[in-house]
Amino acid sequence: MTTIALQVNRRAVEISAEPRTSLADFVRDHLDLTGTHLGCEHGVCGACTVLLDGVPARSCITYAAACAGADVTTIEGLDEDxxxxxxxxxxxxxxxxxxxxxxxxxxxxxxxxxxxxxxxxxxxxxxxxxxxxxxxxxxxxxxxxxxxxxxxxxxRNIAPLGDGGRTVLGPAGSGRAAFNGDEPRQVLLAKAPASGSAAPVGIPDFTPATILNQRFALPHAPAKVFAMFGDIAGIASCLPGVSLTAPPKPERVEGQISVRLGPIATSFEGAARVERDPATLSGRIVGIGTDQRSHSATQGEIRYHLLPLDDGANTAVELSIGYTLTGMLAQVGRPGLVRDLAKRLVAEFAKNLDRHMAGGPVDQVAAAELGGWSIVSEIVRARLARMFGRVFTGKRDAE
The missing domain is CATH 1.10.150.120 ([2Fe-2S]-binding domain)
Structure with a gap:
């Protein structure tokens, strides 16, 4: 298996696939972008045509691994074009x-x-x-x-682009892909690690499809909390279901997060980058990940801002959680359910973080995979409470 890192419909993707996997099978089977159709599978009929760095290409005869670093656009990515x-x-x-x-x-x-x-x-x-x-x-x-x-x-006086946006000649997918230096794509692939893991790539910015806002308080001074947020390994140990797979660095943190919600179990593997601003006591974590079991991919962004409480004795942590989900899980990841799950995860994180800062051992505060039935029952109870609350409130108003 080879880890292939590229942009698909303006979203960063890192997925392990066989080196022989065609780009058509890659977007259809691994990302569930089935708008790309397979006809002859010989590059003749054109049903599988996609854009590689803005240039039309036959995805059925193009290896996905040959497009590492390229910008791929399928028909789904042209919805707003x-x-x-x-x-x-x-x-x-x-x-x-x-x-x-x-x-x-x-x-x-x-x-x-x-x-x-x-x-x-x-x-x-x-x-x-x-x-x-x-x-x-x-x-x-x-x-x-x-x-x-x-x-x-x-x-309407819209002038044509004589080259259709093509800036360089070369193999499919090489048009505008960003690489170090002027080395051809084949040389860069030959330098990939023998283990099959992907060479480190940048974590791109993105516009989240959904944004959730959360807030919690900690009985510690803002400066102490901000220093704790700089301890990547310590923060990871407080996040439910999160484990690091490599020594963390601010520019790249590799790991995975596992969540079980009822019968649905996911384990997203990926990477993130960490940004911090000491002047404003704020920061941002931007990450990408894939779940091999469901062939789903996600991009996530967590922005945090620390505010002093009680004359600086305590801290309010304001979180803005943005994400974009593609693949099979996107069909069941309804915003309401995700919001309830995020609230539960943030509550667990706040509790673990407080315990860790108070001197509790890491192995006791680290959370493993979340049990789904407890989450489901809590969500059901909360929604029933809201529903009956509206009913009783309506009756009182009517009286």
Missing amino acids: EVTTELRAAFTREHALQCGYCTPGMLVSARDLVLRLPDADERRIRVGLSGNLCRCTGYVGIVRAVQSVIEARRA
Whole structure:
């Protein structure tokens, strides 16, 4: 197995896969991005077309390992793309799809043509789409749809990009991927650790899909709490289900977190970076992780800010927890359930942290995997209490 680190739809991903895994199988089987379709699996039909560093490429004949460090965009990552939105509307208007199987790859290729072609020349459009086969429509509606989008954009004085954003020639995925120096991708892969683990990569910033705010107090001075937050190993020992897998450094902390919620057990392995600002007694932890069992990936961000209480004798810890979840777990990770779970985790963390700062031994405050049934029962009790509280409150109001 080889750990492959790359960006998929603007999100950092690190997942272990066989070196022979194609990029199409990687995004479909490991990330559940099934909008990328497999047809011929010989690079002929174009159903599997994705963007690699902004350039259309056949994902069925591209090894995922060859794309390490690249920026991959599947059809799901183009939901808010301006050109793709126009193309979708045009495909509907011009009856350019029937069964829809070829449509994801067709849209990716058509988007490239819209960006590059100076005018809506039918012949150039047909040549540009010749690598995408459609068994239903006969191409007339497809060509007409692409023509209409190009004409509309040029009428709005949107100039074409002659190279479609291509800045360098090279293997698929090498267009804008950031590497150290000018070494070709093959050399960098050859330097990967023999154990199959990934070479350290940067932890990127991201925009969380969901943000939860939590607050708790500690009976310790802010300066002491801030110093404790700088002890990465100590903080990890206080976090339920967290264990470090390598000596921690602020720029990269490797570890895993295990959580069991009823019948669902997850174990996310990944890495994080730690930022601290002593002037404002605040900091940030940004991490990425994957759960192999469910083929899910997550990005997380914890921002903390320490405020003095009781003339500086105690400390209020304000937390902002942001995350983005993809894969199978995203289908069951409802915000309400995650919010209840986060509240429980923060409460356990606050209790462990207080005990640790008071001199308690680390092996007693370190929390192992959370038991799910206790969490579920607590969530059910809390929700029943809220529900009956609303009922009784409503009755009193009515009286």
